[in-house]
Amino acid sequence: MTKIIAIANQKGGVGKTTTAVNLATAMAAIQKKVLLIDLDPQGNASTGLGVAYTDRTQGTYEFMVGSCALSRAIKKTVVPNLFVMPASEELRGAEIEFVTEKNREVILKTALESAEFDYIYIDCPPAMGILTLNALVAAQSVLIPLQCEYYALEGLSQLLKTIKIVNENFNPRLSLEGVILTMFDSRNSLSASVEKDVRSHLGDKVYTTVIPRNVRVSEAPSHGLPAMIYDFKSSGAQAYMRLATEILKKEEKV
């Protein structure tokens, strides 16, 4: 049974794409068959996995509107077992185009019905629009990257409310997969106070693993590589490996 996980947070720059690319890579490294869907018109996940701009003409938009079969919309990556569905130029107009469609929130869910992977991760844009709604309806759970900053913390309660509304109105199986703290900077007290605040409110929904701020993680996309491949020994890559292990352990317990 394919597990579909949306990686979402309407706050911008919190590490959605970085988490999507590196967690997907870590899971593929543990021999899971993984698809990463780039649902953000910015196409950062496509870049992070090295998809050339010329290879993005058939991707997420084309797959959603049915003009391209799954097998043609997905590309191999440098990572064995990891495939990516890139964001084409057309995805930019999708948000406005889909608003007036009849079943606008189930377009992605319907298209994915026959897809067979162990995990499908969906990298969402920084907004709570139709594209992110499609991801939340297609997914069984939501993984929330949370930057250890005040504005990011402020948006969390709104995001949890939105997930509850989607669960009640569109997708009764949608649950919170977990919250992963990102860009944790041990040199300043702000990170520590955000962590304390989130753990006190959400308890074991917050992963024990914390992703540190690590420049090697932000350098990797300029080489079209996940941090795991660019610099496996870096603190950021190692943290994503630990996250994958923690997620798998939690699944075994269920």
Next chain:
Amino acid sequence: MTKIIAIANQKGGVGKTTTAVNLATAMAAIQKKVLLIDLDPQGNASTGLGVAYTDRTQGTYEFMVGSCALSRAIKKTVVPNLFVMPASEELRGAEIEFVTEKNREVILKTALESAEFDYIYIDCPPAMGILTLNALVAAQSVLIPLQCEYYALEGLSQLLKTIKIVNENFNPRLSLEGVILTMFDSRNSLSASVEKDVRSHLGDKVYTTVIPRNVRVSEAPSHGLPAMIYDFKSSGAQAYMRLATEILKKEEKV
């Protein structure tokens, strides 16, 4: 004549709100009458200027749809000469609601016709949707905060294309006010290589002033204060003061 400047970049987390709040404060400190419009449903600029959640019922959305006059939609802030139009809950639904309106891109421009300030800054959400389009149509120029990171650099050429399209189709007076480099980290080479790349492409459109990564800047919002007030001597606050001076010097030359 009121100068209206949109602070926009579809990439998330690049410092739009932080630039809007601190530049607006710096201009107000130099005795300009300034309004900051929070056009992001997240309401971060409203938080950054200390507007309580209970004080946000009349704000940007209500002003745009005409259910609230300008004088009731704007609030005083701790900074003399600086006013803020907060983001109310209703703004969350505006993106989808406005898509089907007839003159959907000129709603904000029309509403602002009688507003009299020296500067109006508009803090935009991380997306290129109807709300950001309204800001680009209402504004005379766009100020682009650019985080010194690879994904942020990747989105810049797309953003410049979008500005050109808006200039040609909706707002012939729209120009690029400038690009401000944010969260510059002198400890790593990535920041320096992004700076070199941007200056070589855009020349004097990139401000000489660079905003350093400075934890005091990210602590300030938790106190509902601009960094300029929270810690005036901090490197971040001083950089925003220099930016305001540089912008005013450029205007005098014109």
